[in-house]
Amino acid sequence: xxxxxxxxxxxxxxxxxxxxTPKPLLPLLDRPxxxxxxxxxxxxxxxxxxxxxxxxxxxxxxxLKHDCGRKVVLVNEEEPLGTGGAVRNVRQYLDGxxxxxxxxIISLLDxxxxxxxxxxxxxxxxxxxxxxxDPSAFGVVGLEGARITVFQEKPAPGEAxxxxxxxxxxxxxxxxxxxxxxxxxxxxRQVFPNVLDRGLYGYRFDGHWVDCxxxxxxLEAQRALLERGRTKVAPAIVRGSELIGPNYIDGASxxxxxxxxxxxxxxxxxxxxxxxxxGSVLMEGATIGRGCTVRACLLGPGTVVKDGSxxxxxxxxxxxxxxxxxx
Ligand code: GDD
Ligand code: MG
Numbered sequence: 665x666x667x668x669x670x671x672x673x674x675x676x677x678x679x680x681x682x683x684x685t686p687k688p689l690l691p692l693l694d695r696p697x698x699x700x701x702x703x704x705x706x707x708x709x710x711x712x713x714x715x716x717x718x719x720x721x722x723x724x725x726x727x728l729k730h731d732c733g734r735k736v737v738l739v740n741e742e743e744p745l746g747t748g749g750a751v752r753n754v755r756q757y758l759d760g761x762x763x764x765x766x767x768x769i770i771s772l773l774d775x776x777x778x779x780x781x782x783x784x785x786x787x788x789x790x791x792x793x794x795x796x797x798d799p800s801a802f803g804v805v806g807l808e809g810a811r812i813t814v815f816q817e818k819p820a821p822g823e824a825x826x827x828x829x830x831x832x833x834x835x836x837x838x839x840x841x842x843x844x845x846x847x848x849x850x851x852x853r854q855v856f857p858n859v860l861d862r863g864l865y866g867y868r869f870d871g872h873w874v875d876c877x878x879x880x881x882x883l884e885a886q887r888a889l890l891e892r893g894r895t896k897v898a899p900a901i902v903r904g905s906e907l908i909g910p911n912y913i914d915g916a917s918x919x920x921x922x923x924x925x926x927x928x929x930x931x932x933x934x935x936x937x938x939x940x941x942x943g944s945v946l947m948e949g950a951t952i953g954r955g956c957t958v959r960a961c962l963l964g965p966g967t968v969v970k971d972g973s974x975x976x977x978x979x980x981x982x983x984x985x986x987x988x989x990x991x
Contacts, residue, residue, distance in 0.1 A: 666758050667709045669701060670750050671767035672717030672741055677878045680981040681964045686719035687877065688767040689726055691947060692885055693894050693912045693928055697876055701765050702732050706775050710734055713757045714767075715750035717741040748849030755841050766832030770885040772871030773833055782835040785810060787863025789840055791856075792833040794873040802875075803830030803852045805866055812864040817852040828866065831873050879962055879979050883943055886912075887926045905935075916946065933963075936971070 675682030681690060688698035695703070702712055712734050716723050720740050727736045739754045751764065761782070763775065773792055782790040791812065793805060804824045806814030814825055830852065843859050844851075856864060874885045890910040897907060901917040908924035915931035923935060926943040933946035936954035943960045946952065950963035953971035963969065964981030 665706075665708045665760065665762065666711045666713055667702075667705050667763040667765065668713045668715060668751065668754060668758070669698060669765045669767045670747055671698060671714045671723065672720075672744050672750055673767070673877075674718045674744075675768075675877065678882065678962075678979065680983055681962055681979055683983060684964065684981060686716075686722055688714075689722060690876075690882070691928075691930060691945070692770065692876065692882075693889055694896070694914070696726065697770070698767050699730075699732065700770055701767065702734070704775065705734070705763070706779065709763065711737060711757070713737045713739060713754050715739055715741065715754055717744045717750075744848070746848045746850045748844045748851040748855045749847060751836075751851065752841060752844040752846065752849065758838060758841070760838065762836055762838075764834040764836055766875070768875055768877040768881075769832045769873070770876055770888070771831065771833065771869075771873040773831070773869045773873070775833075778833070778867045778869070779835060781810075781867045782865070785863070785865045787811075787865045788837050788843075788859050789863075790835040790865045790867050792831040793828045793866040793868045794831040795827050795868075796829050797827065799824040799827050799829050803856070804828065805830065807866050810865050810867075812856075812860060812866050815852070815856040815860065815864075817850070817856075828868070831869075832875065879960075879977070882962060883926075883945070883960055886928055886945060887943065890926055890928075899929075900931075921952075 671688040675687030689696040716738050745753055800821045804816045804819055805812045805828050806825045872888050874881050876882045876885045895910040896912045899913045899918050900915045903919045905918040906922045911924045912928040916929035916933040918935050920937040921935040921939040923941050927941050929946040930948045932949035935952045938954055939952050939956040941958045944958050946963045947965040950967040952969040955972045957974045960977045961975050962979040966982045967980045
């Protein structure tokens with residue numbers, strides 16, 4: 665079986681981090697985001713097709729260096745074709761029923777159970793569905809039994825017909841490809857509303873789900889993984905520091921600081937005397953000076969936080985010698 669991962673978006677909501685790293689390669693603890701999806705695939709998936717465009721060379725470089733135990737095929741779009749156009753663009757690599765993922769989803773979904781559900785219902789596709797409080801940032805479905813009867817992409821506040829959203833994990837039959845016209849096409853806006861009569865089903869699941877495509881989602885995914893025990897404490901140096909778990913500290917230097925809970929600090933990162941860091945990510949070589957307070961921040965590789973800074977809810981990355989920031 666083939667699994668297709670849509671990995672060509674520009675990750676605009678995670679800028680400036682995504683100006684130097686494509687979203688699927690941003691680290692979630694020990695692995696890039698996209699590897700959490702690949703590692704969760706059922707055994708029957710032998711080939712992973714990645715639909716890429718933005719920063720495809722970095723993705724190609726990663727998969728040349730890392731063997732993920734399955735055949736990986738990267739298919740480029742010169743100009744991004746949208747989520748539907750991306751599916752059509754890889755059609756020659758697909759055969760039979762296939763799995764399809766938005767590349768920024770972390771979840772506890774049981775893919776084998778979802779496949780069994782899809783085979784039982786026998787429609788053109790099955791969408792995983794998740795319940796949220798505010799569905800306006802997502803695709804929203806209306807259901808009759810298990811059958812999807814309405815699909816609304818990003819409805820205006822107050823107009824959503826339910827609180828069940830498209831979780832960005834699909835099982836499709838190859839027949840879906842016949843309903844995707846050439847060019848730039850959105851699966852959610854153009855294809856789903858047109859194939860409802862072919863049998864589009866909704867698979868609900870429990871546990872956990874998060875879209876890591878926003879700073880808040882990214883930190884929530886990291887927190888969930890840490891709560892599930894994906895912790896590590898292997899600092900290069902800890903001088904008189906207090907660690908409040910769970911954290912993932914791998915080869916970072918901590919000096920007289922207070923770290924945690926829910927902090928990920930990757931090799932070469934450092935935190936100086938008297939600083940407090942909570943619920944944040946320090947990518948490779950990110951440096952927090954002395955006397956800083958850093959909460960709910962995403963610090964890209966090599967970011968420097970000056971002594972005495974107080975940061976909350978920021979995404980920062982060095983950019984051509986300067987530092988770029990986003991609230
Ligand atoms: N190859 C390719 N080409 N991939 C693309 C393109 C493109 O032109 N545009 C977006 N993608 C990829 C992104 O990289 C991401 O992995 C996935 O498609 C979804 O795009 P997002 O930009 O993250 O969409 P979203 O989060 O606003 O909304 C989508 O996900 C929600 C769940 O998180 C929709 O599918 C919603 O319906 C859904 O609820
Ligand atoms: Mg997304």
